[in-house]
Amino acid sequence: MTYPEISGAMADEKVKEIDAKGVDAVVSCDISCLMQLEGRLKATRSAVKSLHVAQLLAEQDPES
Amino acid sequence: MSSIHNVRSRHFKQDIRSAIADVELRGALARAQEQVNSKRSKAVDAIAGDWESMREKARSIKAWTLEHLDEQLELFESNATRNGIKVHWAKDPDSACSLVKDICSQADARSVIKSKSMVTEEIGLNAVLEASGMEVVESDLGEWIVQIAGETPSHIVAPAIHRSRKSVHALFEKTLQRSIPDDAESMTMVAREVLRKAFLRADVGITGVNYLIAETGSFLVLENEGNQRLTTSLPRVHIAIAGLEKVLPRLADLDLFLRMIGRSGTGQVVTTYQNLFSGPKQDPAEDGPEEMHMVLVDNGRSEMLASERRRQTLQCIRCGACLNICPVYRQIGGHAYGSVYPGPIGSIFTPPVAGLHQASQLPYASSLCGACRDVCPVKIDIPAVLLDLREEIAGDDAQKRDAETDLKVRRETPAFRHWARAMHSPTRYRIAGFFMRCAAGIASRTTVLDRFIPPLAAWRSERSVPRPEGDTFRNRWKARGRQAR
Numbered sequence: 001m002t003y004p005e006i007s008g009a010m011a012d013e014k015v016k017e018i019d020a021k022g023v024d025a026v027v028s029c030d031i032s033c034l035m036q037l038e039g040r041l042k043a044t045r046s047a048v049k050s051l052h053v054a055q056l057l058a059e060q061d062p063e064s
Numbered sequence: 065m066s067s068i069h070n071v072r073s074r075h076f077k078q079d080i081r082s083a084i085a086d087v088e089l090r091g092a093l094a095r096a097q098e099q100v101n102s103k104r105s106k107a108v109d110a111i112a113g114d115w116e117s118m119r120e121k122a123r124s125i126k127a128w129t130l131e132h133l134d135e136q137l138e139l140f141e142s143n144a145t146r147n148g149i150k151v152h153w154a155k156d157p158d159s160a161c162s163l164v165k166d167i168c169s170q171a172d173a174r175s176v177i178k179s180k181s182m183v184t185e186e187i188g189l190n191a192v193l194e195a196s197g198m199e200v201v202e203s204d205l206g207e208w209i210v211q212i213a214g215e216t217p218s219h220i221v222a223p224a225i226h227r228s229r230k231s232v233h234a235l236f237e238k239t240l241q242r243s244i245p246d247d248a249e250s251m252t253m254v255a256r257e258v259l260r261k262a263f264l265r266a267d268v269g270i271t272g273v274n275y276l277i278a279e280t281g282s283f284l285v286l287e288n289e290g291n292q293r294l295t296t297s298l299p300r301v302h303i304a305i306a307g308l309e310k311v312l313p314r315l316a317d318l319d320l321f322l323r324m325i326g327r328s329g330t331g332q333v334v335t336t337y338q339n340l341f342s343g344p345k346q347d348p349a350e351d352g353p354e355e356m357h358m359v360l361v362d363n364g365r366s367e368m369l370a371s372e373r374r375r376q377t378l379q380c381i382r383c384g385a386c387l388n389i390c391p392v393y394r395q396i397g398g399h400a401y402g403s404v405y406p407g408p409i410g411s412i413f414t415p416p417v418a419g420l421h422q423a424s425q426l427p428y429a430s431s432l433c434g435a436c437r438d439v440c441p442v443k444i445d446i447p448a449v450l451l452d453l454r455e456e457i458a459g460d461d462a463q464k465r466d467a468e469t470d471l472k473v474r475r476e477t478p479a480f481r482h483w484a485r486a487m488h489s490p491t492r493y494r495i496a497g498f499f500m501r502c503a504a505g506i507a508s509r510t511t512v513l514d515r516f517i518p519p520l521a522a523w524r525s526e527r528s529v530p531r532p533e534g535d536t537f538r539n540r541w542k543a544r545g546r547q548a549r
Contacts, residue, residue, distance in 0.1 A: 002425075002428045002429075002472060003077075003080060003428070003429060004522060004525060004526045005080050005081055005084050006080060006084070006392055006395055006396060006429070007431065007526060008525075008526050009084050009090070009395040010391050010392070010394075010395060010431065011526070013094075013395075032527075035527045035528060035529070035530060036526055036527045038527070038528045038530070039524075039526060039527040039528035040526075042528050054537060058540070061544075
């Protein structure tokens with residue numbers, strides 16, 4: 001957050017690559033990376049979902 | 065910027081903005097990074113032997129040498145002196161520059177030729193020599209481009225990486241006042257023609273140093289263009305300048321370091337030329353300089369050596385791999401850092417040398433992703449040193465930061481103090497979690513909170529606030545435990 005221009009430019013490049021890969025979701029274990037990517041994905045109206053690794057595991061968990 | 069002590073960190077935010085707005089620059093940087101990184105990976109993968117154990121060995125040789133730096137430097141001095149090299153010691157940029165200036169004056173030098181050297185940028189040598197009436201010509205192609213453009217290097221290995229062929233072509237035509245074909249070969253031939261004349265009229269040749277060898281009193285300088293061989297063989301006097309940390313104990317250590325530095329820096333198996341110097345010519349009939357000088361520059365290095373956590377910064381062999389892998393460097397390029405040494409290594413080397421208050425913004429110019437640490441051939445833990453610097457900058461002494469960093473620190477410190485308290489007790493963590501969920505619930509629906517919390521607005525400009533849904537992780541985990549029983 002000290003230099004939002006830099007982190008924004010980094011995220012834009014990442015989002016472009018994520019979009020080009022044709023994936024359903026981007027998964028991370030770092031919540032702040034994830035929130036930033038989610039914001040950028042939403043801003044570009046991408047269909048790619050962003051998931052925390054715990055969410056992904058919970059979806060697969062037969063007991064929950 | 066005349067030396068490392070003139071950091072332009074006051075303009076850091078503006079410089080970042082203009083760099084990021086420069087689409088051409090960012091495109092060129094991304095392409096350059098990808099090209100050199102893929103070459104590097106191939107060269108590293110193809111090596112006979114295990115890269116990771118080579119890194120560990122290189123790290124341990126450098127770390128051992130730093131622990132014995134006084135002895136190793138004295139050993140170098142006595143062996144070099146025996147070889148006929150005059151060894152000089154310089155505490156700071158001023159004394160280093162006047163030492164070099166005096167050697168040049170005693171040699172009645174009117175013209176000086178240089179091969180690529182970052183330490184001469186660090187001490188601001190060119191300006192000092194020019195002010196006393198000498199002509200100074202950079203002979204490395206990238207350095208020459210930067211010199212005639214009136215710029216500074218934007219990369220420690222590839223000084224003109226920020227420039228396209230097209231812009232260099234325009235620069236050449238403007239500087240030389242003639243029409244030149246715009247292909248790389250023709251342009252290089254023109255540069256060679258100009259530089260050959262400069263080599264022939266030079267009285268003194270100045271080089272940097274890659275490795276000082278203590279056991280033999282000799283030193284190694286690497287290059288790709290052959291310009292350094294001319295710099296050190298045509299003029300009457302050769303002056304080499306090195307930071308104190310450049311010493312290696314044994315000649316045999318070069319075996320390892322030569323295999324690593326080319327691969328790490330440019331993806332070359334080995335650099336085109338490896339020039340080992342062991343003294344001036346002994347016989348007037350021989351080729352080579354009559355005098356050979358070595359100027360050893362401290363400039364804050366011994367203070368860095370005294371700090372156990374920052375000492376590893378001095379392991380650096382200036383390969384530039386950390387710049388090539390860095391996602392921040394990729395977006396802003398070298399000039400935006402406002403420091404002689406840009407990129408990750410620059411952000412840990414510059415602040416202690418130039419003074420924390422002058423460069424307090426640099427340690428924050430990193431996402432701490434750790435790519436630099438993973439690629440470093442001598443295993444410098446750059447993120448750890450960045451954090452150590454941040455700790456001192458954000459500490460009680462406001463003299464250690466500039467006004468902008470001070471504002472940031474004063475805003476963030478209370479928040480981090482609460483955060484630390486919450487993370488220290490499970491009860492407080494639960495209570496804090498409850499309030500955070502409420503706040504996130506509100507903030508994800510409306511922007512009403514932004515008006516009361518300005519940082520939230522700034523934060524939101526780049527991110528999306530998640531809406532808490534369903535039960536908490538803790539409750540679900542607990543329920544799951546009950547089910548399992």
